[in-house]
Amino acid sequence: MVPFIQLFGLYVIFHGHYSPGGGFQGGVLLATSIIVHRLCMGYKESYAKFPPQRAYMIGAIGMFLFVLTALTPVFFGGAFLDFSFLPIPRLEPAELRYYGILIAEIWIGIAVFGSLLVIFDKLTERRGG
Amino acid sequence: MTDITIHYSYIIIIILLAIGLYGMLGKRNLIKKCIGLTIFQTAIFLFFIEGGLKDGGTVPVIDPSLGVEAINYINPLPHVMILTAIVVSTATTGVAMALLLKIYRKYNSLEEDVIMERMKE
């Protein structure tokens, strides 16, 4: 059941612009897929498949890359989130914006996925601490 | 009183706000305070969504049949704002939960007055 949720999550991320959804919702769906996996499979096996440490990494990298992609147009003269100045040559501005936002959405999705998972793991930690 | 029915949604929002506020301030248990907070926030989101409604408008995604005039689409802007507000409220609840965890580990109780005495020593 888990892979299906993940697939649906990815679909939501990719078709965010003109259908309801987008980076944030997609990320939440992905996170829920892992959480569902955690709940039903128990911790030992689920941690093996998807250790919390990796979730933390994914969250951080996702956010970092999002900021970087948003920054790239700045180096090429555009405004902060203005993807029409992306370096890909042959596409005109409108399409460029489309792809730019798509890339940004992906990174947001991953970032949200990672961070929500971290929240869940932190709350359910076993050891005292 | 006639137009009370039109504004029924406002009344619900006000009730929710009252519940949320009471939950946050009235209740002793910290978890109940968090629940009160979330109710309060959702009430506000409802207000925003309700504000953007137009009777007869469809989902704000352009489909060729309906053409482009704004009249038959509901106003998308509040929805977008609420999207961010939801992100914020989840983050706040996340932080609140982490705090509660820490308090619970130290004072192993979530009743505010119990914690207060334990804090005294």
Add this chain to the structure above:
Amino acid sequence: MIEHLPALIPVSLILFAFLAGFLRLVNPRLSRYSAILGALTAFVFSIVVTIDVLKNGSISYHFGNWPPPYGIEFVLDTLTCFMVLVITGIGSTLLMFPTKPGFMIDEQQQSPLYTLVLLLLTGLCGMVLSGDLFNVYVFMEISSLTTFALVSLGGPKAAVASFRYLIMASIGACCYLLGLGFIFFTVGSVNMADVLQLLPAVYDSPSIIGGALLMITGLGLKMALFPFHTWLPDAHSYAPPIVAALLAAVQIETSAYIAIRLLLNVFTPALMSDLLPITQIIGWLGAAGIIFGSVMAIAQTNFKRMLAYSTVAQVGFVTLGLGLANPLGMVGGILHILAHALMKSCLFLVAGSISHHSGITNIQDFQGLGRRMPWTMAAFTVAALSMIGIPPTAGFFSKWYLLLGSLDNNNWVFLVVILASTLLNAIYFFRLIEKIYSPGDAQVEAGTQSKDLPKNMLVPIIILAVAILLMGAVSVWLVNNLLMPVVGGL
């Protein structure tokens, strides 16, 4: 590259926040330096932007090139530059204060302190820069979330205080959002400049007044204005010193700045005062806050709680300036933000170093500290004098403008309140100075030769103390170029 600077200030902070986060896993020392570097780059950026704004007027920076009413917009006029300079400047000085983990915060493993601090600075810069009301809300939430986490670093007691702070601040933020909703649905746009034009046409409708009131109360909660200040003393006294300094100096003031920005740009005072005397109410609340805060501060025995209560009083000053709603009063209020930021951060750092150095937090046993920690106590005296408002220091100048402002309004009560607060501050600060420099018991005399703080703890404190002294001369330049053009229009 220059015209992108407004966006780069918060973004550079975010980048360095992540950098500090990664480096923390590698080696703690590196993460501290990267944090300081981050804050300093932001500071340099803000200086460049200020020069740019001074030369050719205010910049408005559209995100993603969408024109204002739709896209998010950063508006930078001279007042914003003043605030950004204050935030990044104070932030970088405070970051220099070394908090070796486990040294002031009882966190066993590495505490993500630096990432959180940088994120807080991002939130604050965003709040100040953004010209869009909803954007202010988003950045406000970012900064308050990081504040909850930072306050809770100070151990279990701080966690309880931070939770109470969370509840109050979230109510505040939601009120702000609700008020925003009211305004948005009547006016149709959220951008500040837009709302300014659209408002007069429709300003007598109840929803506008309701919206404005809600937004002001929301901000009041955030900046611990008099009736809503209950969370402040616990939050500030349990938090670790560098956090308390940062909170008191910058976080509180930014929400006060947003209230000023609202009054100035969105609901012009003329509209406010005749419909619903919001400015008068705020002014009176501020005055009450001053008296209440100072009196409570006198009653405290714990040093940090005393400082927390005096913060409540100082916020009262800023709101008083706001309540006067005339150019001089406003300038006084804003100048007080800078003065208070300098003074309070220096005092909190001194408090932190005392509690670390000799474990004293209670005022009674401040005996003869002057002998043991001469330099720290010298800085403390400078900051204390400036809090009281003795001329050469910064505190005096903001009081000077506030006094002039209140006289322009022939508001004698405010005048008396400000003067009375000078005396009240004098009482609870001289009580300390007297103890510090009096020899008292012989043990202090003979026992300890003056081993002062390690170098890297002293540097930020001294910088702040010197800044307090210098601010007097600089204040005129600040007022004429940065504040007057914006505030003058009232």
Add this chain to the structure above:
Amino acid sequence: MVTTSYMPLAAILISLVAIIFIIALSKKPNLREAVTILAAIGKLAIILSMLPAVLDSRYPALNLIDLAPGIQFALKVDEAGMIFALLASALWLVTSFYSIGYMRKLDEKRQTRFYASFALCLSSTIGIAFSANLFTFYIFFEVLTIATYPLVTHEGTEEALKAGRKYLAYLLTGGVVLLAAIVYTYQITGTLDFQAGGILSTDTLPFQIAILFSLFVVGFGFKSAIMPLHSWLPSAMVAPTPVSALLHAVAVVKAGVFGMIRAVGFILGPETINSLGLSGILSIAAGITIIVASLLAFHQDNLKLRLAYSTIGHLSYIILGVSLLSQAGWTGGVMHMFNHGVMKITLFLCAGAIFVAHRYTNISQLNGIGRKMPITMAAFTIASLGLAGIPPIAGFVSKFLIVQGTMDNEQFVYAAVILLSGLLNAGYFFPIVYRAFFKKPASGGGVKEAPYLMLIPIVVTGALSLLLGIFPNAIFNLYDLASSVAQLVMGGL
């Protein structure tokens, strides 16, 4: 006519620089003392160098930076400022010699802090003398209050701390009231610069002038110890003698009176005050203070307390002279500021010498002290005669002028007050002199004077008060300065 020169700034900075050296050399006492003396000589030299310029009214002035829109941190040396500066710097030189002897003899602890705050007080006093507008005046005024605090609480005993607390409470409230006055003047007139004859334009409403006048009088009243606001002065006597000598006879208290002169003469202006008859109130207050203070001085057994009350009395002399709004009254008042400073400091120095040599503090113990300390008691007698207004000594000159001032305006009541107080002064000083010379000393032993370092200053001040009595225009040609101040201010009337 104003000439820009950096002299006034140099006069202020010289002692600030000295502070740094004093702190640096805290381990080596002799070097540290040398620095204080050098700074004192330097300051006196700078001020004297400006004297000729001021005499033919070429005032050296200097605008440093502007502190607020329309207000600069400006210095200007005029006659009144010159008199006060001369007084403060000359007596600082004398007292620094004296305090070296005093401190060494009683081996007080924390001497570095003592000298550093002493130098800071002096630089702020000179600052007060030379400030060109009320804003700069207020800055130095507050710095003076803060700088004198460590001196008052030098002993560190509980009693000293209580005195310090009282001292601060009074003077800070005074400062706050003064700030209200300054802000109000700025709001009414838009400028704070001192101009002889006052800056209040004629169209200011009478009630505004009344409020302003009362704020100024109360604000300065604290510092110049007018009757109801005086009680911090006697309690501050707990400080070591050099402190009470210089500060409470010269610097702090005179700053208050100097402020009063500035306010009455240069801000409110004689015409406006006279038009509302306010000067009457001020002179009544001064008259009452003179009488009551002299009466209180009668039954003070402690020598320093008696001197403190006599200081309160004599300060009101100056205020009375100023409030008479007549040419002679002003000259007398301003001159009395100088003469009283010189005479009172001699008395304080003698009191300190007696304390150092024999540990006597109360008058009852002074039987036959004249035989033991002939030189000190001789100077004491000269100074007390002067204070009582006996001809050959300085006090007489200024008292005579003030009486003449009262005659000009036909206020005979005040003439009677001054003459009566002359008698009262005699009343509480002569018993001491009589007891010193004509009573048999309780314990035997030959002549036992205070150390030389303390004796020379006493002799110098005694001689100075005598000299000024005979030719008032002697070294500092005091008379010309005072009369030109009076001429300037009272020009209109």
